Amino acid sequence: MEHTSRQYEQDLQELKEEILLLGGTVEEMIDSAMRSILSRDPDLARRVIASDPKVDAAELEVDHLCLNLLALRQPAASDLRFIATALKIVTDLERIGDLAVNISERSIELSEEPPLKPYIDIPRMASAAATMVRQALDAFVKRDPQEARVVLAADDAVDKLNVQLFRELLTYMIEEPKNVSRALRITFVAKYLERIADHATNIAQMVIFMCEGRDVRHPGVQAGTGRREGV
Amino acid sequence: MPELRIRQAVKPSVPRSVPHSAAADPAMIEIERLTLHYGSKPALMGVSMSIPKNKVTAFIGPSGCGKTTLLRCLNRMNDLVDGVRIEGRIRIGGRDIHDGSVDVIDLRKRVGMVFQKSNPFPKSIYDNVAYGPRILGVPRADLDATVERSLGAAALWDEVRDRLHESALKLSGGQQQRLCIARAIAVEPEVLLMDEPCSALDPIATARIEELMEELKARYTIVVVTHNMQQAARASDVTGFLLLGELVEFGDTATIFTTPRDRRTEDYITGRFG
Numbered sequence A: 001m002e003h004t005s006r007q008y009e010q011d012l013q014e015l016k017e018e019i020l021l022l023g024g025t026v027e028e029m030i031d032s033a034m035r036s037i038l039s040r041d042p043d044l045a046r047r048v049i050a051s052d053p054k055v056d057a058a059e060l061e062v063d064h065l066c067l068n069l070l071a072l073r074q075p076a077a078s079d080l081r082f083i084a085t086a087l088k089i090v091t092d093l094e095r096i097g098d099l100a101v102n103i104s105e106r107s108i109e110l111s112e113e114p115p116l117k118p119y120i121d122i123p124r125m126a127s128a129a130a131t132m133v134r135q136a137l138d139a140f141v142k143r144d145p146q147e148a149r150v151v152l153a154a155d156d157a158v159d160k161l162n163v164q165l166f167r168e169l170l171t172y173m174i175e176e177p178k179n180v181s182r183a184l185r186i187t188f189v190a191k192y193l194e195r196i197a198d199h200a201t202n203i204a205q206m207v208i209f210m211c212e213g214r215d216v217r218h219p220g221v222q223a224g225t226g227r228r229e230g231v
Numbered sequence B: 001m002p003e004l005r006i007r008q009a010v011k012p013s014v015p016r017s018v019p020h021s022a023a024a025d026p027a028m029i030e031i032e033r034l035t036l037h038y039g040s041k042p043a044l045m046g047v048s049m050s051i052p053k054n055k056v057t058a059f060i061g062p063s064g065c066g067k068t069t070l071l072r073c074l075n076r077m078n079d080l081v082d083g084v085r086i087e088g089r090i091r092i093g094g095r096d097i098h099d100g101s102v103d104v105i106d107l108r109k110r111v112g113m114v115f116q117k118s119n120p121f122p123k124s125i126y127d128n129v130a131y132g133p134r135i136l137g138v139p140r141a142d143l144d145a146t147v148e149r150s151l152g153a154a155a156l157w158d159e160v161r162d163r164l165h166e167s168a169l170k171l172s173g174g175q176q177q178r179l180c181i182a183r184a185i186a187v188e189p190e191v192l193l194m195d196e197p198c199s200a201l202d203p204i205a206t207a208r209i210e211e212l213m214e215e216l217k218a219r220y221t222i223v224v225v226t227h228n229m230q231q232a233a234r235a236s237d238v239t240g241f242l243l244l245g246e247l248v249e250f251g252d253t254a255t256i257f258t259t260p261r262d263r264r265t266e267d268y269i270t271g272r273f274g
Helices: A006-038 A042-050 A052-073 A077-111 A121-142 A145-175 A177-212 B020-024 B067-073 B104-110 B125-135 B140-153 B157-163 B173-185 B203-216 B229-235 B253-258 B263-269
Strands: B027-038 B041-052 B056-060 B084-092 B111-114 B191-195 B221-225 B238-243 B246-252
Touching: A006 A042, A006 A052, A006 A077, A006 A121, A042 A052, A042 A077, A052 A077, A077 A121, A077 A177, A077 B253, A077 B263, A121 A145, A121 A177, A145 A177, B027 B067, B027 B221, B041 B067, B041 B221, B041 B238, B056 B067, B056 B229, B067 B191, B067 B221, B067 B238, B104 B111, B111 B173, B125 B140, B125 B173, B140 B157, B140 B173, B157 B173, B173 B191, B173 B203, B203 B221, B203 B229, B221 B229, B229 B253, B238 B253, B238 B263, B246 B253, B246 B263, B253 B263
Parallel strands: B041 B246, B056 B221, B056 B238, B111 B191, B191 B221
Antiparallel strands: B027 B041, B027 B084, B238 B246
């Protein structure tokens, strides 16, 4: 059902579109950053780095829209939860953009040295993390808590791949000290991907809050010791 | 104001949102299956709720939803309206207010009321506040203290202490409303009913009344009807949402304004109309 105020409805729609635009940009950044690693393409990596200011600008714009809505519309219930979610997930999206930039920086460094080994787990991690980001954003758009729960369930697999990759790279480092700098860079990339998956998880948790009004972030911990409690 | 387009034949039902915390508070007012008709027209349908003691409870809802009617039931103001038929039970402080032994005048002393439009008597500030206590036989020697205490509690004493014998009609709108609150509490009620007490006031005067409600609830149980949802959100502990005479949802204000359980409450407080 639509708001009586058409302008309010439009403002909420604009906020949603702005988040989606930002989401689309960071998804593309992850994808390009990973392609730059796999194809040893430093120019592509530089283009990812160059797109970061766009993400920063979008973050400021989302914050601005949220603050205006809070100040001017006094949103309640599902609108309030939507705006609170937007305010929180925009930070996650911006951090995902930063991590894509970090991957690109390592990509440039890696492209300057001969390849250490064929990439196997890194593309798998990248694909899993990118899928999580996309699904989290889809869940946000469709207001679908079930899809958000799929994202939560996927995080473990990425964590495991990260640990597995670290062990493997450790053997390369032990074998040959000359491998250390490259192996470390790849370890960093895996860590960045693991962090991207964590941010996707944060987004999914906020989507569940937005849809159901329940905070699933820290099971067993309860909020609300303010003065309104115990009423 | 556009009416909510929601099916008319809503079965009277127990409200869905009665959080444990609200239910656990000692009740000052207990309403059970209250139904009220104006002639053949139903205005309230099977309303049940438990209004907690020493809290501010707000009734919200669109025009004509029955919130003022419900408020006026609490001190039997509706008795004055022709053709009213009331079924169900209201207990205040454990006592049924429709019991034959209840003196309505005494009930209205226990359950004071402040109206939408401030209505000071055309008398001095002092006489406005002293009016009730005088009728109740408070000795002359105690009147000064009662007036000072009441005006102090209504956050008006400092502004009027030097002109107690000037006409109350010279006060500003916000001051007049606080004078009416002082007049209501001068007779030491247990419950204070407020029917849109700020609708004619500017934001500063409104903020003062809301602050006053917060202070007064330590001594009184306050029930307020408001059109202003932000006011309910700011100033109340418990909120009831009424629609077409039905209590749709009743519970902790913070819950109602963040995660209401009923779609109709959600639509109303987010400003969506069908």
